[in-house]
Amino acid sequence: MTSVNTAIKLSSRAEAEGIQPGTRSCSPDLAREPWTFDAAVGYGPGASMGDSAPAATPRQPVLPEEYRTASEAELDRRIRAAQETLGDRLVILGHFYQRDEVVQYADFVGDSFQLARAATERAEAEAIVFCGVHFMAETADMLSRPDQAVILPNLAAGCSMADMADIDSVTDCWEQLEELFGTEPDEHGRVPVIPVTYMNSSAALKGFCGDNGGIVCTSSNAAAVLDWAFERGQRVLFFPDQHLGRNTAKAMGIPVEQMPMWNPNKDLGGNTELSLQDSRVILWHGFCSVHKRFSVAQIEKARADFPGVRVIVHPECPMPVVDAADESGSTDYIRKAIAAAAPGGTFAVGTEINMVNRLAAEHPEHTIFCLDPVVCPCSTMYRIHPGYLAWVLEALVRGEVVNRITVDGAVAGPARIALNRMLAVRP
Numbered sequence: 265m266t267s268v269n270t271a272i273k274l275s276s277r278a279e280a281e282g283i284q285p286g287t288r289s290c291s292p293d294l295a296r297e298p299w300t301f302d303a304a305v306g307y308g309p310g311a312s313m314g315d316s317a318p319a320a321t322p323r324q325p326v327l328p329e330e331y332r333t334a335s336e337a338e339l340d341r342r343i344r345a346a347q348e349t350l351g352d353r354l355v356i357l358g359h360f361y362q363r364d365e366v367v368q369y370a371d372f373v374g375d376s377f378q379l380a381r382a383a384t385e386r387a388e389a390e391a392i393v394f395c396g397v398h399f400m401a402e403t404a405d406m407l408s409r410p411d412q413a414v415i416l417p418n419l420a421a422g423c424s425m426a427d428m429a430d431i432d433s434v435t436d437c438w439e440q441l442e443e444l445f446g447t448e449p450d451e452h453g454r455v456p457v458i459p460v461t462y463m464n465s466s467a468a469l470k471g472f473c474g475d476n477g478g479i480v481c482t483s484s485n486a487a488a489v490l491d492w493a494f495e496r497g498q499r500v501l502f503f504p505d506q507h508l509g510r511n512t513a514k515a516m517g518i519p520v521e522q523m524p525m526w527n528p529n530k531d532l533g534g535n536t537e538l539s540l541q542d543s544r545v546i547l548w549h550g551f552c553s554v555h556k557r558f559s560v561a562q563i564e565k566a567r568a569d570f571p572g573v574r575v576i577v578h579p580e581c582p583m584p585v586v587d588a589a590d591e592s593g594s595t596d597y598i599r600k601a602i603a604a605a606a607p608g609g610t611f612a613v614g615t616e617i618n619m620v621n622r623l624a625a626e627h628p629e630h631t632i633f634c635l636d637p638v639v640c641p642c643s644t645m646y647r648i649h650p651g652y653l654a655w656v657l658e659a660l661v662r663g664e665v666v667n668r669i670t671v672d673g674a675v676a677g678p679a680r681i682a683l684n685r686m687l688a689v690r691p
């Protein structure tokens with residue numbers, strides 16, 4: 265199967281030549297190489313292009329010309345040569361949402377947490393090159409040894425969802441909640457609020473949770489983590505993804521009326537004291553622009569076009585989409601569900617297009633397609649390209665570490681506490 269990026273380029277060329285394109289993408293800029301956007305403000309083309317990036321978002325310095333102008337074959341030769349030279353001193357991690365052109369070099373492919381743990385299992389690796397986004401590299405840095413360097417090939421590969429909750433806004437929210445609820449436990453020993461952060465958040469927010477009796481969750485263990493939190497707290501402050509929080513809590517039987525949303529730009533998050541007093545889960549006003557694209561109308565069309573289709577979506581999708589699907593679950597859940605199905609199945613999948621197309625290629629015994637007919641990859645995953653990978657690897661061969669991601673010890677200590685609380689939770 266043609267990779268997502270090749271399909272976008274072919275389609276864009278066909279369009280320019282007046283030929284009917286076979287693929288529609290959400291932005292013609294996706295056909296350009298990511299270094300075109302490194303100097304620009306914003307996330308670049310793809311699903312997050314409409315989101316406003318914070319001023320402090322890291323920028324990628326200019327990629328040397330030799331990597332911008334090298335052919336695909338030349339980059340392939342140089343990347344493989346560097347891998348050969350570095351041997352076991354190097355481990356390359358590729359996220360499920362990463363383009364195939366990069367994933368082909370990965371020693372491990374997985375979700376953010378699987379990859380961070382995979383890195384710790386390669387004790388001999390001195391360099392961990394994380395082909396994912398910024399918060400993933402931070403987590404890998406916190407879980408790896410201090411002498412292991414975690415490298416993000418393009419510093420502009422952030423995450424628009426993670427950027428929607430920053431430490432100052434969350435601290436301000438926390439102070440308002442403490443003023444409203446106090447800090448004393450109830451007669452069952454439960455404190456007024458437990459902070460829970462999704463893995464897709466900055467290290468600073470994981471540290472905030474570690475410092476304030478809170479915990480981290482992934483999309484695989486969110487329900488078990490909420491159970492843990494409700495044993496210790498009367499309610500939960502869940503950030504940054506409102507959809508994962510709402511979908512998980514609703515499936516646990518918590519009424520949506522008891523899940524007010526916290527808008528950091530409004531006093532009390534835009535809520536009344538009464539609605540906060542009555543709340544069980546306070547949801548941060550954040551979302552993933554990749555998963556926000558999926559709709560109930562797309563599910564209805566899939567069911568009309570493919571009777572008997574099995575619709576599986578990620579819990580970062582809005583609640584009506586999760587409700588209309590047959591199943592929802594993490595990337596790991598989606599992969600396992602498809603792998604376990606009897607041959608001849610038809611699956612409409614609501615998650616990032618690179619992963620869906622890879623699943624389709626890996627499972628020719630099934631018909632697998634993305635619910636969204638418009639190709640719109642994650643903007644920030646797209647920022648990683650073989651050109652950057654060749655650049656960081658050849659620097660390592662010369663003994664230079666570029667684009668290292670490090671988390672300050674004062675943040676990493678409490679963040680590890682929150683991560684370890686999560687690891688101790690049994691789903």
Ligand code: SF4
Binds near residue numbers: 312397422464554642
């Ligand atoms: S898919 Fe969504 S949550 Fe994942 S890195 Fe991209 S923007 Fe962030």
